[in-house]
Each structure stands twice: as C-alpha cells, then as structure tokens.
Amino acid sequence: MTINKWLALSWLNLIRNGRRSLISGGVIAFGSAALLLSIGYVSATFEGLRESTIQGGLGHLQIAAHNGFDDPRAEAISAAQAQQLEQQLQAMPEVRLTTRRILFEGLASSGDVTIAVMGRGVDIDQERKISLFTPIVEGRNLSGQDSGWQAVIGDRLARNLGVSVGDSLTLLTNTRYQGINAIDVTIKGINRSGIPELDERSVMISLAAASLLTDSDQVSRLVVGLYETANTDLIADRLQADTSISVQRWIDLFPFYGAVVNLYHSIFGMMGGIILVVVFLSVSNSMLMAFMERVNESGTLRAFGFSRGRVIGLFSAEGWLLGALGASAGLEIGLLLMLLINQASIPMPPPPGRSVGYPLVLNVEVLAVPAILAAMMLCGTLAAWLPARRMTAMTITAALNHY
C-alpha cells in the first residue's frame, strides 16, 4: 500500500509528461526489441546449426570399439556386440533409434576418372530417419527395395567424376584382412550436405554392400538418435560405463559448433552490451534533461518534509516504470516482428563452410523475455537514479530557486 502511493505518483508524473516519457520509453522499447530479435537470431542459428548437424547424419551419439575414434587401425565393433548394444539402447526411453555404419576409405572410379572417397555403408531404412537434412538434389535416395548395389554420392564428387544418376561406378577398398576388394555400384542419387569438403568425397551404399566390399560384418559406428538433444550427456554417461567401447557426443564429433557458439557469443554479447549502453546513455540523457527542468519540484517536495532518499526514490521509480513499460512495449513489438519475419521466410546466404542458404528463422527465447525486462528496468532505474541523486545534492533553497 505504502509503495503503491509512491508508484502512483511516479506513474502520474510519467503519463502527464507524455512527450518526454514517450522519447525515453521509445528508446527502451527499441533496445528491448533489438535485443529480443538478436537473441532470437542467435538462438535460432545455434539450434539450426546443432540440429542440422545432428540430423544431417551425425546423430546425437556415436559408439565405436575401444579407441575406435582415435586409432584408425582399431578393431571395429563385432556384430554380436553391436546387437547387444542396440538392445541396451532401445530399452532406454530417451533413445529414438540406433543405426549401424561401416566406414571405409578407398577409390571411386568412373572409368576415366578415379578419386579418393570416404564411404559409408548404412542401414538404409534407419539412416533415412537420421539424415533428414541431407537433401537429394538429383535421382532418389537409397531404399530397402533396391535391387543390385546402389550408391548415393556427393554432388561435387559426381561432377568431378563426370557421372550422373544411372551411371556405374567402381568402388575399391582394403578389406578387413588387408586384401583389396572392389564392387560396381549404380548411382541412384546425388546429395548435397552443404559442406563442400564432404560433398567432394562422400559415397553412401547399403550396409550389405559395404559388408561385402570390406569383407566383414563388423560395425565401425553405432549411431544413436535421441528424442531430445538435451539428453545427450545423460545417455553418453550411461554408455561410458562400458569400457569396451568409446562414446562420442555430437559436440565432440563436431567441434566447429563450439567454435561458432563462442564466436557468436562474443559478437552478440558485445552487440547486446552496446545496445544496453546506448539505451542507458540515451535514457540517462533524456532523464537528466527532464529532471533538470524539475529541480524546483524536488526542492518543493523536500520543503514539505520529503527526505532526500524519498525524492530520489520517487524519481528513480519513474525510471523503473519507464523501463518496465518501454521494455514491455518493445518485447511485444519484438515478438510481433519475429512472427512476421518467421512467416516471411527471408532467404539467408550460406553460412561459412556451407554451400546452401537457409530461411531466416528467429527463436522466441522464453528466458530472454524476463531477462530483457529486468535489464531494462534496471537500466531505467539507474538512468533516473543518477540524475536524481545529482539533482537532490543541491540545498533545498538552491533547488527552490532553480528555474
């Protein structure tokens, strides 16, 4: 009740000085909207990069035999152990799917041209569920109903080999027992991951074809897809109890993500800081000008018996209210802009290391809303407190005679 009457007075001063309040509130609103949009953009960028990476074939977790990630000569996972691990994983409610991969390095020859490639044999049906973001740009993806040995290759590889869909390709690699083996495959589709280095060397064939090619039923990687990315650490911790295997999270397999996040955090952290400083200085300046016109008012209040602290509190409350109102308006405008931008599907150029653009998407970061509100309320309060403190530092008679 006591607080209410002081806030009510601050509110009256605020709304009756409409023009001044509108200018200061407008700056706060603009800053709040800018912060919300920036945070939404960064969040969407992080999420997009993370999920496109995970869904682009990386999975949330990958399991290899002990030291399998560090030593290329390490033994792969035996078929029996792979089956046991799959059963264990499928019993976990957080796990969406598991899929086997056989990785190989070798040569692809079109007859005229031979290029070193990185191949992978995949469980076609399962793989499709985890490689949503690797679009086929020509032909079709592998299918369980395929007859004969079929392959999907990267678009740059196809261009360099001079092949297209329907053409035949010879794949050559070492077998598990250090022999050399080759199979002929038909190109069924050409894909584009968006990572040029990968698209220059990528060959995907069925697990059965890879098993035949490498002359082994061992599994190089067991890829685990989860329902929620947030559960990655939880499942990784559970699996790491088994010392016969090595487990890597998507973030370990894709360290570029951490670098991007750090870079963006520093860029947008600085940008957010600059926005806050600009808002603070602008509001502080307009508050200072407004309060200098009201020095006389502060002297009058103190003549009535209002303490200096009470007068500072009264003026600071105006800043606090201005911060709250300006930020609320700015956040609403920001949310509306987000909605419009998300619906407009504005095309963005490909990010570094990618060859495919993406639509501009802004995430609504729920935690950012109260954080911006609190930051702007603090900013408004501080911007009012400083000039109010200065204003009330003069004697009452000096304040009364100030015009």
Place this chain on the structure above:
Amino acid sequence: MNSPLLQASGLRKHFDQGDNRIDALQGIDLCLEAGAMVAITGHSGSGKSTLLNIIGTLETPDAGELVLWGNPVRWSNRSADVRQREQLREQGLGFIFQNFNLNPALTALENVSLPLLLGNDSRRQREQKAAAMLERVGLGERLHHRPGQLSGGQQQRVAVARALVRQPRLLLADEPTANLDSQSTSLLLELLAQLNRDLGTAMLFSSHDERLLATVPRQYHLQDGRIQTCHQPETSA
C-alpha cells in the same frame, strides 16, 4: 505559561559572493505565538527570504538558535538531525512560494494531496482533505484542473491549500503576492486573514507589498540584516 510557537535568538547568516561577504542576517531575535500573523518587511536583499528559509529549516544559520514549538532545531548534517528538520517541516510547517511551485503535471487536487503522502491517510482520505481545502480557498470547481489551466491567483490559492492541508502550526509565505495582480492579491489576502482566524494557523510573511502589509497587524522591518523597527498597532505579544 505556554512556550512560544517560534523563538529565534541571535540568528546570523552570511553569503560569499566572489570576494564580497554579504551579511544577510546579523543577529535576529524573534518570537511568535500560536495564531499570530506577522510580516517581515524590508527592501530587496534585506534578508527577508533568508530569515524565512532559516525559520523554515530550509537553510542553516551560521550562528544562533531556533526553537520551534519547544524543539531546539539541530542544524548538523548528521542523519538524525536532518531527519529532525524534515519532521519539523512535515509536522508543523507550511510553505507558500513566490512562484507557487506547483507540479505542472498534476491537477490541483493532486498537488494539494502531495504533502499528505507522507502521512498514513488512505488515497480517499487524502483526496477528501485536499478537496475540502480547495473548497475552502474557493477552488471547489477547479479540482481537476492543472496549473496551466488556472490563473496566477488561482494557482497561488492552490499553493495556499497545499500549504494548509496538513494543518501546520506555522505558515511561511515568501513574497506570496509578488506575482499576482491587484485583484488576485486582494482575494488572497482576504483568504489568508480568514484562514488565520478560522484555523488559528500562525502566519509569517515576507513582503514589501503595501497591500499585504495593510492587512497584517504586526510587522518587523528588516534592514541590513537587523530588525530595525517593530510596528504593532494592536495587541501586544
């Protein structure tokens, strides 16, 4: 015997203006009883406003003592002493300023309610008291007008209502008619005399306005920081 409402003795105050020292007050002794109506007269720069500011505890004297309704005023900047002066102003002093000093953003009712915020009244009680006081000063029809919508005389009456709404023991008015035309001045003077009679509030004016001085029974003439003469035609203190 009741103690006087105000007792000042040996009040001194000087100001430095560059290399010049101006002795605004050079030992003022003054005594005021409850319900008294007194004017401090003198030329511009004679120290009238300084004396009123010190009596109103708005300004600190260099020397001398001031006792308000039995409380010796403590002048230091220690928080307890600052608080004492704030409480004396809150509980017993009302101010009318030459330039009215109304908050232009607030209505007449809100301006008059302002000093009541320091009390424990509810909003309704504050508004009732403020409306009653505005009614008393003849502005019952102007409760929701802002200062910019009122004439100078009306604004000063709002200031009178604001000064009296807490029913102070002593009203201090520094040149209250300086910015008013003759008609507004007459109305204000009638009003103040009536409020002095009805409410029993002691009033201390500083003025050199002959129209005001004609209505005030006791006058002290201030010259060169000293009280030179005392005009007291009727009852003695």
